[in-house]
Amino acid sequence: MNKTVREVVLAHxxxxxxxxxxxxxxxxxxxxxxxxxxxxxxxLVLGLxxxxxxxIRGRHMGEPAPAPGxxxxxxxxxxxxxxxxxxxSVGDYVVGHTGWADEAVVRAAAMRKVDPAQGLAEHxxxxxxxxxxxxxxxxxxxxxxxxxxxxxxxxxxxVGGTAGQLAKLAGATVIGIVGGPDKARIVTDxxxxxxxxxxxKPGWQGELPGGIAxxxxxxxxxxxxxxxxxxxxxxxxxLCGLAQHYADGSAALLPVGPIIGKRAVVRGLIxxxxxxxxxxxxxxxxxxxxxxxxxxxxxxxxxxxxxxAQMERVARGLTRGRAVVDLRGS
Amino acid sequence: MNKTVREVVLAHxxxxxxxxxxxxxxxxxxxxxxxxxxxxxxxLVLGLxxxxxxxIRGRHMGEPAPAPGxxxxxxxxxxxxxxxxxxxSVGDYVVGHTGWADEAVVRAAAMRKVDPAQGLAEHxxxxxxxxxxxxxxxxxxxxxxxxxxxxxxxxxxxVGGTAGQLAKLAGATVIGIVGGPDKARIVTDxxxxxxxxxxxKPGWQGELPGGIAxxxxxxxxxxxxxxxxxxxxxxxxxLCGLAQHYADGSAALLPVGPIIGKRAVVRGLIxxxxxxxxxxxxxxxxxxxxxxxxxxxxxxxxxxxxxxAQMERVARGLTRGRAVVDLRGS
Numbered sequence: 001m002n003k004t005v006r007e008v009v010l011a012h013x014x015x016x017x018x019x020x021x022x023x024x025x026x027x028x029x030x031x032x033x034x035x036x037x038x039x040x041x042x043x044l045v046l047g048l049x050x051x052x053x054x055x056i057r058g059r060h061m062g063e064p065a066p067a068p069g070x071x072x073x074x075x076x077x078x079x080x081x082x083x084x085x086x087x088x089s090v091g092d093y094v095v096g097h098t099g100w101a102d103e104a105v106v107r108a109a110a111m112r113k114v115d116p117a118q119g120l121a122e123h124x125x126x127x128x129x130x131x132x133x134x135x136x137x138x139x140x141x142x143x144x145x146x147x148x149x150x151x152x153x154x155x156x157x158x159v160g161g162t163a164g165q166l167a168k169l170a171g172a173t174v175i176g177i178v179g180g181p182d183k184a185r186i187v188t189d190x191x192x193x194x195x196x197x198x199x200x201k202p203g204w205q206g207e208l209p210g211g212i213a214x215x216x217x218x219x220x221x222x223x224x225x226x227x228x229x230x231x232x233x234x235x236x237x238x239l240c241g242l243a244q245h246y247a248d249g250s251a252a253l254l255p256v257g258p259i260i261g262k263r264a265v266v267r268g269l270i271x272x273x274x275x276x277x278x279x280x281x282x283x284x285x286x287x288x289x290x291x292x293x294x295x296x297x298x299x300x301x302x303x304x305x306x307x308x309a310q311m312e313r314v315a316r317g318l319t320r321g322r323a324v325v326d327l328r329g330s
Numbered sequence: 331m332n333k334t335v336r337e338v339v340l341a342h343x344x345x346x347x348x349x350x351x352x353x354x355x356x357x358x359x360x361x362x363x364x365x366x367x368x369x370x371x372x373x374l375v376l377g378l379x380x381x382x383x384x385x386i387r388g389r390h391m392g393e394p395a396p397a398p399g400x401x402x403x404x405x406x407x408x409x410x411x412x413x414x415x416x417x418x419s420v421g422d423y424v425v426g427h428t429g430w431a432d433e434a435v436v437r438a439a440a441m442r443k444v445d446p447a448q449g450l451a452e453h454x455x456x457x458x459x460x461x462x463x464x465x466x467x468x469x470x471x472x473x474x475x476x477x478x479x480x481x482x483x484x485x486x487x488x489v490g491g492t493a494g495q496l497a498k499l500a501g502a503t504v505i506g507i508v509g510g511p512d513k514a515r516i517v518t519d520x521x522x523x524x525x526x527x528x529x530x531k532p533g534w535q536g537e538l539p540g541g542i543a544x545x546x547x548x549x550x551x552x553x554x555x556x557x558x559x560x561x562x563x564x565x566x567x568x569l570c571g572l573a574q575h576y577a578d579g580s581a582a583l584l585p586v587g588p589i590i591g592k593r594a595v596v597r598g599l600i601x602x603x604x605x606x607x608x609x610x611x612x613x614x615x616x617x618x619x620x621x622x623x624x625x626x627x628x629x630x631x632x633x634x635x636x637x638x639a640q641m642e643r644v645a646r647g648l649t650r651g652r653a654v655v656d657l658r659g660s
Contacts, residue, residue, distance in 0.1 A: 217586075224586070239590050254589070256547075256554070256582035260569050260598035268590035 003030045007101035008307050010068045014057045017315040023308035026069065030105055034084045039108045041078035043098050046307060046325040047124030048074060049158075053315035071099030075128065076327075077120050083108065095123050100307050102327070112278075118286040125322035126289065126296040127282045130158035133271040135281045137216050137238045138166040140274065141267045146171030148213035149232075153223045155193060156183035156297070158322040159240065163216050164193045165294050175208065177223055179317070186320055190297050199223065216240065221252045228255070231262045240269040297321030302329045333360045337431035338637050340398045344387045347645040353638035356399065360435055364414045369438045371408035373428050376637060376655040377454030378404060379488075383645035401429030405458065406657075407450050413438065425453050430637050432657070442608075448616040455652035456619065456626040457612045460488035463601040465611045467546050467568045468496040470604070471597045476501030478543035479562075483553045485523060486513035486627070488652040489570065493546050494523045495624050505538065507553055509647070516650055520627050529553065546570065551582045558585070561592045570599040627651030632659045 004027050011024035034040055051060050055073050058065035066072055080092040085108030088094065096111035098104040114123045125131060137159075144150060150167040154160040155176025164187065167174045176187035176196045184196035197207045199222065211232040217224055218241035231237070242252050259266060274281075288294040299319040301310035307325045314323045334357050341354035364370055381390050385403050388395035396402055410422040415438030418424065426441035428434040444453045455461060467489075474480060480497040484490040485506025494517065497504045506517035506526045514526035527537045529552065541562040547554055548571035561567070572582050589596060604611075618624040629649040631640035637655045644653045 220586070239586055242587060242590070252586035253583040254586055254596075256550070256569055256572060256584055256598075259584070259596060260572070260600065263598045263600050263603065264596075265598075266584075266589060266594075266596035268586075268593045268595075270590065270593050273593065 003103065004028070005030060005102040005104070006304060007071065007099050007104075008304060009070060009072060009100075010056060010066060012068055013065065016057070017053050018056060018308075019312045019315075020308040023311070024068075025305065028101070030103065034082055034105065037085045037108050038083075038105055039080050039085065039088055039094065039111060040082040040103065040105050041094060041098055041111075042081055042103050043076040043078045043101060043327050045077045045121045045124060046074055046100055046327055047076070047121075047128070048307070048311050048314045048319075048323045048325065049130075050314060050317075052311065071097075071101070071104075073097055074100060075124050076100075077114065077123050078104075078111075085109075088113065093120070093123075095128065100304065100325075102304060115282070115286075118282060119289065121298060121300070121322070121324050121326070122289065122296060123282075124324060125158050125298065126162050126294065127285060128278075129271055130322065131162050131285060131296075132274055132278050132281050133159045133240055133269065134162035134166055135285070136271060136274040136277075137240055137269055138163050138170070138214075141238045141269055142214045142216070142236050144170040144172050144214055148172045149209060149211050150174045150214045150216075151177060151208065151212050151227055152193070152216045153177045153219045153227075155191070155196065156186040156320060157218075158296075159218055160216065161186070161191045161297060161321060162294070164191050167214070168193065169288075169293070172214070177208075183320065186297050190295060190321075214238070218242070221250075224252060224254065228258050228262070228264075231258075231264055234263050234265070237264060237266045238269055239266065240271070299323045301325045303327070333433065334358070335360060335432040335434070336634060337401065337429050337434075338634060339400060339402060339430075340386060340396060342398055343395065346387070347383050348386060348638075349642045349645075350638040353641070354398075355635065358431070360433060364412055364435065367415045367438050368413075368435050369410050369415065369418055369424065369441060370412040370433065370435050371424060371428055371441075372411055372433050373406040373408045373431060373657050375407045375451045375454060376404055376430055376634075376657055377406070377451075377458070378637070378641050378644045378649075378653045378655065379460075380644060380647075382641065401427070401431070401434075403427055404430060405454050406430075407444065407453050408434075408441075415439075418443065423450070423453075425458065430634065430655075432634060445612070445616075448612060449619065451628060451630070451652070451654050451656070452619065452626065453612075454654060455488050455628065456492050456624065457615060458608075459601055460652065461492050461615060461626075462604055462608050462611050463489045463570055463599065464492035464496055465615070466601060466604040466607075467570055467599055468493050468500070468544075471568045471599055472544045472546070472566050474500040474502050474544055478502045479539060479541050480504045480544045480546075481507060481538065481542050481557055482523070482546045483507045483549045483557075485521070485526065486516040486650060487548070488626070489548055490546065491516070491521045491627060491651060492624065494521050497544070498523065499618075499623070502543070507538075513650065516627050520625060520651075544568070548572070551580075554582065554584065558588050558592070558594075561588075561594055564593050564595070567594060567596045568599055569596065570601070629653045631655045633657070 054060040076098045094111040150172040152164045174193040187196035384390040424441040480502040482494045504523040517526035
């Protein structure tokens with residue numbers, strides 16, 4: 001090989017949510033010889049998540065931040081250019097962390113093969129971890145009956161949008177909770193949920209009905225406090241993230257009295273527990289996506305050079321739907 | 331009839347936890363003629379619970395406090411002296427609220443018949459609402475496997491003592507959490523749980539192991555905060571009361587982050603939902619009680635006149651096990 005490639009890395013350590021100027025493009029030399037058990041890959045699409053903004057400043061699950069110059073976290077769909085692992089062949093498509101780079105050499109065991117006939121960017125969103133999160137939350141942790149009222153926080157996002165559609169498929173009346181009118185439109189017009197409630201609007205609390213059977217929370221206190229009194233007896237809350245609190249490190253708290261009073265069931269979800277069942281989800285979802293019965297809204301930036309600006313937009317909550325960077329045009 | 335009976339009532343409205351001097355014994359005239367659908371009963375044993383202390387000062391589930399002179403809440407086992415309801419006969423034994431009285435006339439529909447062969451005081455405790463609470467918590471809400479570590483707050487109490495024994499019967503290693511060495515002895519010597527941890531002892535937190543599979547909480551924040559970090563992944567918390575908070579009206583709060591991190595399942599329990607299944611519980615439990623495989627510790631005062639002092643002891647947390655007043659000796 002002996003090839004020079006571009007990679008986006010941190011320009012300096014950061015303590016605040018990342019902005020575009022925190023990143024730099026460096027040149028990196030790929031190893032001349034592919035080590036054993038490795039893949040030489042070409043990243044095609046990069047997925048960007050809010051957690052990355054926390055992770056690269058050392059605020060995610062206790063993991064250390066990458067040092068300036070080190071590869072950044074973020075799942076990528078990539079094509080295999082060469083392989084020294086017998087489980088992978090040239091032309092395979094894989095998903096995993098490669099760094100934000102033109103090309104990369106990665107450990108084969110850390111990559112998972114995906115079916116390009118099911119999509120490419122889809123494997124970072126609706127067919128990937130966010131979709132798996134939504135599936136686990138709505139079908140494995142929650143129990144949804146036809147006619148149930150289901151509320152979904154961050155319903156325009158990658159997890160929430162899929163979760164809302166899955167609840168609709170289960171026959172529920174689904175209300176998406178979002179911040180801002182354009183996200184509300186995504187929820188009603190693109191994900192076709194029954195209603196959107198915009199928590200930027202004064203009095204939004206009054207738009208939520210009583211009798212909520214299932215609530216999915218991936219943001220934090222602000223919505224939890226409003227939903228809990230509106231939960232029906234035996235109502236279920238699935239907790240799968242605290243985006244509102246990642247930024248400031250504050251704690252979200254659930255009052256015990258109303259949990260007892262409502263006979264509520266509260267469940268915490270860590271999506272990685274469900275990784276062995278990803279194939280179960282993708283083979284269920286891929287035909288629905290093909291038929292247009294499950295949709296994914298993507299917010300796509302073009303070219304490796306745009307990754308820093310897109311990351312800043314993700315960290316500021318400005319992206320709509322699944323945030324990705326298409327690296328093919330760079 | 332035309333009979334004068336004694337009844338214990340509030341002497342004056344109260345705002346603080348009750349003390350003996352808050353009560354008075356009055357004389358009451360029973361109606362000359364038994365109304366339709368009524369029972370004339372002789373209370374035999376009165377059960378006293380912490381919630382009564384809240385209820386009679388207007389602090390329980392929004393119900394108004396009884397006015398001075400009105401009958402007090404509290405379940406009683408009584409024998410039927412005469413009946414104008416075809417579902418009940420003279421000599422039947424019933425449980426329900428009669429007031430704290432020598433004799434009383436009550437609505438038949440509000441009483442439930444019990445089997446005296448299963449016990450008398452038992453129907454107010456282990457075979458009554460506290461036992462049903464323990465059964466619902468340990469067998470219907472929680473799922474306990476052999477070898478699981480189970481922790482029980484207020485383990486010397488009527489609910490906790492039965493819950494701990496049920497967890498033992500399910501094959502768990504059970505640790506009771508109590509306040510004080512005499513309660514700790516009840517837990518290990520009488521309920522035969524595996525260990526007791528006394529939260530009055532400095533450093534008690536360190537005596538709790540990690541890997542807790544199921545925790546039963548009926549007290550509040552103090553123990554919850556210590557147990558949550560020691561819960562095993564997928565651990566279960568059943569919430570069935572907040573005795574610590576009834577007294578001061580403060581809120582107990584569960585942090586959402588650790589619930590997610592632990593993939594915990596938190597369930598709220600209201601025992602009244604399980605009342606239709608009380609027979610299921612008593613026919614399971616009565617033979618175990620007979621064989622000594624389930625025991626109940628009772629703290630018994632003797633005579634109607636002792637009810638006020640016993641209520642004060644309950645409100646101050648001084649009773650041990652199921653607090654009752656035997657009215658037969660009065």
